[in-house]
Amino acid sequence: MKGEHLFRSKYKSALTNCALLNNLDEETNNEILSLFHHEKWPKNTCFLNHEKFFFHFYIILSGRVKMYQVEPNSGKELTLFLLTKSDVFDLFCLLDGDKHQVYYECLDNVKVLAAPMTELRSWLNRHPEHYKNLLPYAGKQLRSLENYVSDITFTDISTRLLKLLIRNVNDKSNTLELINDLSNKELAYLIGSTRAVVNRHLQRLKQNGSIKISRKRLQVKNLSLLLHLLENQKLANLKI
Amino acid sequence: MKGEHLFRSKYKSALTNCALLNNLDEETNNEILSLFHHEKWPKNTCFLNHEKFFFHFYIILSGRVKMYQVEPNSGKELTLFLLTKSDVFDLFCLLDGDKHQVYYECLDNVKVLAAPMTELRSWLNRHPEHYKNLLPYAGKQLRSLENYVSDITFTDISTRLLKLLIRNVNDKSNTLELINDLSNKELAYLIGSTRAVVNRHLQRLKQNGSIKISRKRLQVKNLSLLLHLLENQKLANLKI
DNA sequence: TTAGTTGTGCTACTTAAGTAGTACTATTCA
DNA sequence: TGAATAGTACTACTTAAGTAGCACAACTAA
Numbered sequence: 303m304k305g306e307h308l309f310r311s312k313y314k315s316a317l318t319n320c321a322l323l324n325n326l327d328e329e330t331n332n333e334i335l336s337l338f339h340h341e342k343w344p345k346n347t348c349f350l351n352h353e354k355f356f357f358h359f360y361i362i363l364s365g366r367v368k369m370y371q372v373e374p375n376s377g378k379e380l381t382l383f384l385l386t387k388s389d390v391f392d393l394f395c396l397l398d399g400d401k402h403q404v405y406y407e408c409l410d411n412v413k414v415l416a417a418p419m420t421e422l423r424s425w426l427n428r429h430p431e432h433y434k435n436l437l438p439y440a441g442k443q444l445r446s447l448e449n450y451v452s453d454i455t456f457t458d459i460s461t462r463l464l465k466l467l468i469r470n471v472n473d474k475s476n477t478l479e480l481i482n483d484l485s486n487k488e489l490a491y492l493i494g495s496t497r498a499v500v501n502r503h504l505q506r507l508k509q510n511g512s513i514k515i516s517r518k519r520l521q522v523k524n525l526s527l528l529l530h531l532l533e534n535q536k537l538a539n540l541k542i
Numbered sequence: 543m544k545g546e547h548l549f550r551s552k553y554k555s556a557l558t559n560c561a562l563l564n565n566l567d568e569e570t571n572n573e574i575l576s577l578f579h580h581e582k583w584p585k586n587t588c589f590l591n592h593e594k595f596f597f598h599f600y601i602i603l604s605g606r607v608k609m610y611q612v613e614p615n616s617g618k619e620l621t622l623f624l625l626t627k628s629d630v631f632d633l634f635c636l637l638d639g640d641k642h643q644v645y646y647e648c649l650d651n652v653k654v655l656a657a658p659m660t661e662l663r664s665w666l667n668r669h670p671e672h673y674k675n676l677l678p679y680a681g682k683q684l685r686s687l688e689n690y691v692s693d694i695t696f697t698d699i700s701t702r703l704l705k706l707l708i709r710n711v712n713d714k715s716n717t718l719e720l721i722n723d724l725s726n727k728e729l730a731y732l733i734g735s736t737r738a739v740v741n742r743h744l745q746r747l748k749q750n751g752s753i754k755i756s757r758k759r760l761q762v763k764n765l766s767l768l769l770h771l772l773e774n775q776k777l778a779n780l781k782i
Numbered sequence: 783t784t785a786g787t788t789g790t791g792c793t794a795c796t797t798a799a800g801t802a803g804t805a806c807t808a809t810t811c812a
Numbered sequence: 813t814g815a816a817t818a819g820t821a822c823t824a825c826t827t828a829a830g831t832a833g834c835a836c837a838a839c840t841a842a
Contacts (some may be wrong), residue, residue: 373696375779380695382688394688398681430671437673440680441638447687448622448634454694455620455734456613458798485819494695499799501821517808517819539615698828725789739829741791757789757838 313363313413319388320361321439322432330429337422338415349406355392356401358416362389365412366480369404370491381491383446384409384480393443395419396436409484454494457535460503462493464532467513471522478522485518507531553603553653559628560601561679562672570669577662578655589646595632596641598656602629605652606720609644610731621731623686624649624720633683635659636676649724694734697775700743702733704772707753711762718762725758747771 317323323331338361349355362385369383369391382404385391394402396419426433453462466489472479481489490500507513512527513520522528557563563571578601589595602625609623609631622644625631634642636659666673693702706729712719721729730740747753752767753760762768
């Protein structure tokens with residue numbers, strides 16, 4: 303891949319925000335990008351083979367990719383990460399060189415850069431100072447998972463749903479992003495619940511006018527009401 | 543601290559197994575250890591001030607330290623990690639330089655090595671190849687948290703309790719370790735539940751003879767029965 | 783020694799979440 | 813176009829987990 307060409311291309315913003323490529327001079331940047339090639343994955347593509355991510359490392363240029371698990375006996379699903387532009391995967395494999403028992407699915411048409419894991423590793427070994435770039439990104443994923451654990455154990459579904467909505471409202475446009483075109487089922491998997499239960503809570507939010515829902519479309523109509531409801535739920539937990 | 547002296551001391555095994563000090567030549571090893579000093583913390587010491595772990599980094603030489611969170615409204619607790627010999631903390635702070643909203647408590651008399659975070663960081667910046675040592679350890683914590691999330695969402699308390707017991711049975715001695723002297727409350731916090739519920743399930747395991755319990759003492763009497771029960775619970779989840 | 787604290791074992795009750803099923807609608811694609 | 817599929821809204825039911833409370837035992841420290 304011509305690194306220079308690509309760097310000047312329309313995916314520049316995806317690459318400059320990518321943790322792996324942080325603070326590199328142009329020469330180094332081109333050198334590391336030369337390990338990668340372009341791939342396009344159509345919407346709804348599923349990757350069920352863990353080995354794929356053991357042998358290649360990916361950077362998302364555009365589109366959403368969900369990392370998820372399936373409980374083999376019950377068939378229940380759980381979305382661990384909703385990856386998007388500038389995200390990389392699979393960090394687990396890169397960090398410790400073990401297989402990672404998760405699946406991936408494209409929620410949009412996705413463009414990625416792909417590099418053979420061995421080549422990326424040997425490049426990093428030749429330039430160990432760039433290992434440092436991985437650390438804050440690893441920290442972010444650790445915090446995200448820790449937050450997942452405490453949310454699941456401390457708070458009920460309606461609170462988790464409120465939090466999910468609130469944190470995906472864009473500050474500037476004041477509209478729901480990233481998850482606004484997901485089905486109830488996909489929303490449920492993002493907070494470790496089931497379609498029916500999430501629908502039940504969405505109906506209540508619809509009734510009080512804070513959201514508007516239609517088939518695979520979700521709008522936040524009244525963010526301050528959502529924030530208010532979240533506050534109330536916290537107070538309801540107070541031990542007297 | 544005299545690195546050479548300490549390295550030959552009785553904590554040698556704690557240090558050689560420590561991720562941060564992996565594969566270092568003796569000189570480098572002494573250099574990094576010179577950043578650390580010795581600290582002793584008595585059993586039951588609590589650290590509720592997040593700043594402490596923002597400014598110092600610790601390696602456990604002996605004793606157990608639990609990393610936990612408290613939900614401020616309800617007062618519910620949750621143990622995130624049960625750290626022990628050779629573990630380091632706080633990795634979250636070291637990786638991304640942000641505060642980490644968790645508490646720490648010593649479950650034993652604990653001995654640690656402590657280094658100022660800034661000095662450790664600047665040493666690592668001078669020797670960036672040693673950043674690499676942190677990666678597999680970060681991977682291990684990521685996997686542990688991911689596993690926590692999927693356990694909580696996929697499996698019920700009795701299954702989580704069975705798994706907790708089984709994974710803490712020492713292969714060689716066939717006895718329960720690490721958690722064998724914890725109260726029901728502490729066991730509950732390790733799997734995101736409550737004392738009463740855990741006790742309920744422990745009573746059932748006692749009745750079938752797989753464990754023996756007394757005040758703050760827990761013994762596994764029949765590991766294969768526990769494994770058998772775990773298998774059965776999985777089958778019970780099968781969708782027909 | 784004793785008072786206070788902590789841990790245990792139990793009963794009874796409440797509740798949110800999950801499960802099952804069904805009618806209906808929107809979308810897809812052959 | 814029309815059949816199949818996917819998504820939604822709803823009711824009724826089940827259940828595990830959480831909650832509250834209490835009696836008692838076992839440590840701990842004044």
